[in-house]
Amino acid sequence: MTIEYDGILLRCDELDHWSTQIRNQAIILLIENVKSALADQSISFKNIQSVCQKVFIETNDIVEVAKTASQVFGVSSMSPVSIIPKDELSLSDSHDKTHFEECDDKVFRSTERLDGIGGLPTGFQGRAVCTISGGLDSPIAAFKIMKRGCIPIFVHFDNFPFGDESTKNLAIRQARKLTEYIHGHEIKMYIVPHGDDLTEVLRHAPRKMTCVFCRRNMYRLAQEIARIEDADAIVTGEIIGEQASQTTRNLLAEESAVDDIPIIRPCIGDDKVEIEKMARKIDTYKFAHEAVSCCSLPPKYPTVYADIKKIKSAESKMDMGLIATEMAQAEVIIIQAGVKDH
Template sequence: RLKKIFGIKWANPMVETGFELNEIVGSAVELSKYERSKGFKTFKVDTRRTNKSFPIGSMRMNELLGAEILKNFPDLRVNLENPDFTINVEIREKGVYIYSESERGPGGLPVTTGGKVLLLLSGGIDSPVAGWLMMKRGVKIDCISFISPPFTNDKTRWKIIEVTKKLSEFSSGHPIHLFLVPLTDLLMHIKERIPDDYMLVVQRRIMMKVANRVADTIGAFALTTGENLGQVASQTLQNLHTIEEASDRMVLRPLLTYDKEEIISRAKEIGTYDISIQPYPDLCVLFTPEHPVTKSKLEKVKKVEEKLGDISKMVEEVMNDMEEVVIRNGEIIEDS
């Protein structure tokens, strides 16, 4: 579990003892026995004494403990430069802590120390990885996902929830609020009134507006997406600029420069890949035109959007049909 808590760089399974020398020696010998059972032949002792009231200095403790270990295990040898294992001894105010193993944690910053963002979570591989990276930098995420029944079905909903469950395992016990927004009527309205080549960009801009409205209600400072420069038609510099202009807050794109292979590798590492590749209908695929514009012009986009009518009213209407699922530590704790 510690490997999923951001802010932990290293984890050391320790033995805690009192300040009696015999107790410290006994624990150091037991740990050496354990390491010797792995076939290790060389060791060193490394003592750090932050409790200056302890009467024995660090160097002297190294000598004493090393001598006792050699007495118990004559086949071992001291190697100060490149030992097979190290007996670490930390003498602190409340006790003595002894360990021989260190496990690397995920690093990063504790979740919530960097504020809150709203992740635009699709059914693909990229956006879950983007959310994971934001949490690694100390940011709490909530998620919004757009669905379009009956074109998407219960399996699509299941897929999105399962990905969110997996992400919640890295949220340090903080719940993730997943907002499922049905966009079928609005997408059909766009399809009927917007030229095919500009339909994709307009769809993304409307999603930004809805996401901003949700972000307002939950107090999210920014939006986050899994967009990757040049990966698909909507992710050219020109289109990213046009789409982001529809947002009232900044849009963070942690995957912007990643290769697809890097994203897939990370998705496998965090456990979202096998869920993301499930072949269930995805809104982003279902409503993608055959030849979308790749170098959109903002002025033209705003002009064609006039054909849609009152966009703010449409956003409020889809908000009324929104579903909220609250997930903590891989489990649903509330479903509206």
């Protein structure tokens, strides 16, 4: 027997234990994001509305609506459903694979449950400056923070003349890929020149600490972007022990360069197997074969235990005004226009 479906029922399981007021706010935001996602793909629907802390999309295009909605943050699962008036429901409607969900005077009947991407609706949390290096880890870190409802502001630090154009172009393509998961919100990417402050580091810092000073300046630049964009955090792809600059002691020394914004490292405890698995899942692994070293400066014998006193002594000799100069030279790319700009 062929079931005639009335539409798709979207579930947001993570909201189940939240207060009614917060759930309602999240559902309203989710509806707007789903509308934008469907509009981006030119997929038609008759109506979309909140029903008992879920979202019902009335449509004849079941397959395409389900495919698109499954990639909207906040949707944990979905089902094609037919609607039965509650007073007409009978045992004859039931069999082993049938599931019923009651809402007011209606019952939504479904026979399958499809997975969604999960997380929280985009925009439910604040904005976050997400560094994109062109490597494998940073897109995963950005994706994880995006999944928690944050709107990303991407940034790539252009190391020219110590890096080449291909790394910058790769980072932009990675940001565009990640933006495919964001709907209805403007997404920016900053390309910030980073070569002049690195030159200053080479002049005044111990060579074995080059990467520590490099990261300190990247954090300073990211902090300036956060101030401009009213962002709540800086997000990086660092993993403990993956590189010499990512030992716990070096991370401590590096993040002390910024003082009024948290640095979030969503991948901090992951290993490469986990990173590669996630990259395949979100379709950023395809860039892996293009990834090259974004910088030619890492020393042969880098420090793994940075001394903050030596860092401050070296920085006292540097022209830190270069941070402001580099920010003034930053290029801003609009990766995606917001709803108001469509």
